[in-house]
Amino acid sequence: MKKSHFCDAEPAPAFSNLPSVSLSQLAMISINIRSLLWLSAIFRVILIVYGEWQDSHMEVRYTDVDYLVFSDAASLMASGDSPYKRTTYRYSPLLAFFLIPNSIIHRSWGKFLFSASDLLVGVFIHSILKLRKVPEDLCMYSAVVWLFNPFTFTIGTRGNCEPIVCAMILWIIICLLKGNVLQAAFWYGLVVHFRIYPIIYVLPIILILDPLFFRSGLKPRLQNWSSRQDKTLRSSNKVTDQYDLWKALKTVFSKERVMFGLVSGAVFLSCTGLFFYLYGWEFLHEALLYHLTLQLVLIFRFAQDLPFCLFMQTVAFVAFNKVVTAQYFVWFFCLLPLILPWSNMKLKWEGLSCILVWIGAQLHWLMWGYLLEFKGKNVFLQLWLAGLLFLAANTFVLIMITCRHTYSPVFQRLGHPTLKNAEKNN
Amino acid sequence: MESQHVRLCIYYKVAILLMFFSAIGIQVGRCEANSDVNYNIKAFSSSKKYLMTSYFGKYEKLLDSNFEEFIANELRTSFCEVLPDNTSSVIRRSVLLRHLIGEGSHRNLLSSMRFYVDPKSLSRLPSHKCELIVIERLPSGIFADPFELQHLHQRGVLTDVAVFGDTNLELPSFRSNRSAVEIHMNVGSNRLLSQKDGLEIKVQLPLHARYQPLDESGYSQVEFGDPDLFLRCCIEGKLQNQSCLFIPTSENAERKTGRAVWRIPSGIKSHGGFVSVVTFVSAFISTILIVLTSFFCSDFKTCNRLKCS
Numbered sequence: 119m120k121k122s123h124f125c126d127a128e129p130a131p132a133f134s135n136l137p138s139v140s141l142s143q144l145a146m147i148s149i150n151i152r153s154l155l156w157l158s159a160i161f162r163v164i165l166i167v168y169g170e171w172q173d174s175h176m177e178v179r180y181t182d183v184d185y186l187v188f189s190d191a192a193s194l195m196a197s198g199d200s201p202y203k204r205t206t207y208r209y210s211p212l213l214a215f216f217l218i219p220n221s222i223i224h225r226s227w228g229k230f231l232f233s234a235s236d237l238l239v240g241v242f243i244h245s246i247l248k249l250r251k252v253p254e255d256l257c258m259y260s261a262v263v264w265l266f267n268p269f270t271f272t273i274g275t276r277g278n279c280e281p282i283v284c285a286m287i288l289w290i291i292i293c294l295l296k297g298n299v300l301q302a303a304f305w306y307g308l309v310v311h312f313r314i315y316p317i318i319y320v321l322p323i324i325l326i327l328d329p330l331f332f333r334s335g336l337k338p339r340l341q342n343w344s345s346r347q348d349k350t351l352r353s354s355n356k357v358t359d360q361y362d363l364w365k366a367l368k369t370v371f372s373k374e375r376v377m378f379g380l381v382s383g384a385v386f387l388s389c390t391g392l393f394f395y396l397y398g399w400e401f402l403h404e405a406l407l408y409h410l411t412l413q414l415v416l417i418f419r420f421a422q423d424l425p426f427c428l429f430m431q432t433v434a435f436v437a438f439n440k441v442v443t444a445q446y447f448v449w450f451f452c453l454l455p456l457i458l459p460w461s462n463m464k465l466k467w468e469g470l471s472c473i474l475v476w477i478g479a480q481l482h483w484l485m486w487g488y489l490l491e492f493k494g495k496n497v498f499l500q501l502w503l504a505g506l507l508f509l510a511a512n513t514f515v516l517i518m519i520t521c522r523h524t525y526s527p528v529f530q531r532l533g534h535p536t537l538k539n540a541e542k543n544n
Numbered sequence: 545m546e547s548q549h550v551r552l553c554i555y556y557k558v559a560i561l562l563m564f565f566s567a568i569g570i571q572v573g574r575c576e577a578n579s580d581v582n583y584n585i586k587a588f589s590s591s592k593k594y595l596m597t598s599y600f601g602k603y604e605k606l607l608d609s610n611f612e613e614f615i616a617n618e619l620r621t622s623f624c625e626v627l628p629d630n631t632s633s634v635i636r637r638s639v640l641l642r643h644l645i646g647e648g649s650h651r652n653l654l655s656s657m658r659f660y661v662d663p664k665s666l667s668r669l670p671s672h673k674c675e676l677i678v679i680e681r682l683p684s685g686i687f688a689d690p691f692e693l694q695h696l697h698q699r700g701v702l703t704d705v706a707v708f709g710d711t712n713l714e715l716p717s718f719r720s721n722r723s724a725v726e727i728h729m730n731v732g733s734n735r736l737l738s739q740k741d742g743l744e745i746k747v748q749l750p751l752h753a754r755y756q757p758l759d760e761s762g763y764s765q766v767e768f769g770d771p772d773l774f775l776r777c778c779i780e781g782k783l784q785n786q787s788c789l790f791i792p793t794s795e796n797a798e799r800k801t802g803r804a805v806w807r808i809p810s811g812i813k814s815h816g817g818f819v820s821v822v823t824f825v826s827a828f829i830s831t832i833l834i835v836l837t838s839f840f841c842s843d844f845k846t847c848n849r850l851k852c853s
Contacts, residue, residue, distance in 0.1 A: 512830075513833055
């Protein structure tokens with residue numbers, strides 16, 4: 119097995135430096151991605167079965183309230199009614215459509231569908247990292263960060279639809295990496311129809327569809343993970359980054375960009391138009407204006423490193439949004455494994471401190487929320503402060519991740535003589 | 545790479561099939577597992593059996609004055625023959641218990657009532673099948689979840705239950721209208737009613753609090769009025785037609801317990817000013833920090849430990 123990343127004089131990234139276990143020892147335990155996926159699948163099936171048991175036998179239900187809303191809307195749709203007759207149903211009619219088997223086969227059909235998407239996200243994470251030539255062990259650990267993350271495996275098994283959105287977004291990234299702009303556009307239009315928040319990704323995607331990287335008939339060239347430490351490669355990109363921005367403004371209407379915009383716009387409008395015609399549904403417009411500044415800055419700074427840019431945007435969006443719920447965390451958890459191989463953060467103690475601070479701030483906030491809702495105490499002021507503390511925790515984690523991240527553009531320029539260093543590391 | 549991808553896809557499909565078959569194989573849950581998937585919204589549709597349907601057919605909102613007028617005048621025309629006014633001699637009611645169980649925003653309203661029917665009046669009528677109708681007019685700021693009640697109904701706790709009025713779960717109390725819960729309970733034939741000790745009924749209703757308007761004390765007190773009771777007896781064998789009787793219970797109920805009061809936390813207006821300012825400043829500082837970090841700290845090469853920490 120290649121150990122090229124061990125030969126660097128630079129300190130190796132955190133995940134290849136796990137305490138007390140050397141990489142060669144791990145290689146002997148032949149866990150591969152297939153076994154991981156099987157294990158995750160079995161674990162999720164067990165959780166779904168347990169969830170059914172808990173629903174029937176305990177006061178507190180395992181299933182999310184939203185799942186009951188989807189199921190009701192789906193059964194309304196099955197009997198020919200509008201799913202919006204169900205109060206608090208605010209999703210796309212597509213979701214209700216996919217859950218129609220809930221009334222026909224078994225009420226847990228939706229949970230299995232969402233958990234399957236959950237597994238699909240794990241597969242996609244692995245694929246994306248393989249495409250960027252990340253070593254197998256790092257790919258696996260990154261996939262583990264999603265597959266065995268307690269936030270994420272409970273989301274699907276409790277009946278939340280977010281894993282479907284995550285799977286679509288990661289598939290869009292895969293399409294872009296492989297140069298399938300048309301397919302990426304189609305899925306992007308669909309995902310924005312499904313959930314409005316991915317609209318924040320439109321600018322970085324458009325920016326990365328640069329004619330320097332994308333040309334018809336040619337597959338885009340990806341930068342390797344192993345060349346992330348290469349100063350010359352990055353500095354040349356850095357110099358041209360600013361130049362590229364001007365060129366991008368001039369060539370803003372490149373063929374790929376126009377195609378992407380038209381196709382995704384068409385898909386989005388036809389889905390929305392069709393459902394508006396059928397159900398008279400109106401959009402939920404989120405007040406995006408006050409997020410705008412932060413989004414623009416992050417895009418300007420990080421667009422070339424697409425997964426990192428999307429991750430930063432998503433965390434910033436969730437942290438500053440006026441409504442925060444645990445299911446929104448899934449939006450950036452599916453992108454976190456994509457940036458970990460480029461992070462220099464060590465688990466001890468920086469990584470651990472980020473995790474503990476983030477979870478600690480949440481638990482603190484939840485505690486006050488519990489006292490207000492279930493004990494009836496007037497703790498509005500404390501709850502508000504806990505919310506601000508959580509914002510501070512998110513800011514802290516964002517700053518830490520940014521400081522420890524090795525900014526690595528995804529694509530190489532086409533039609534240029536390959537740099538010697540890049541060839542060596544291939 | 546490609547073959548591995550293909551293999552992954554195949555395994556993924558097998559996993560889906562496995563889950564599909566285990567979904568079919570799962571038989572966990574109550575015997576009525578499949579039936580409660582279909583929350584039948586049509587159960588709430590207007591039918592002659594609900595009093596409140598007629599009320600909301602005539603009036604837009606639930607107001608006490610309108611409701612009393614409805615009971616006095618409309619009942620007779622909309623439904624059935626109401627027994628003569630001197631019902632005080634026919635029925636006596638005594639409220640035994642009116643209590644809120646639980647803490648916080650989700651509580652149960654426990655009511656226990658006993659009512660006595662004068663056997664002489666009842667014996668004049670042919671054998672009836674009687675149903676007790678309890679109408680709980682919820683105060684502003686409290687709501688009942690129709691789906692939760694439907695769940696109770698399916699577990700056999702209540703014969704029939706419906707929620708009328710504003711059932712929007714998300715609006716605060718000053719933006720929503722009052723709602724009412726109508727519960728039907730089977731009490732058997734009128735022969736059973738004319739027992740000496742009368743009939744005792746117990747109702748436990750799960751209720752939820754809305755966000756309250758601001759109050760300097762930090763809490764809002766919400767008081768529950770007494771429920772309205774009606775006894776509807778239909779002639780044996782003929783349901784839902786004109787030949788049934790309404791026997792409204794008397795207003796002068798004997799009361800053995802105080803009214804139920806719910807103390808709900810509310811915001812304090814004087815906090816509003818500094819909350820806005822501090823929130824804005826915090827958001828502003830966080831934004832600035834993230835922007836600065838993006839520009840000065842994102843490249844590992846240019847950022848050493850000293851700069852970042």
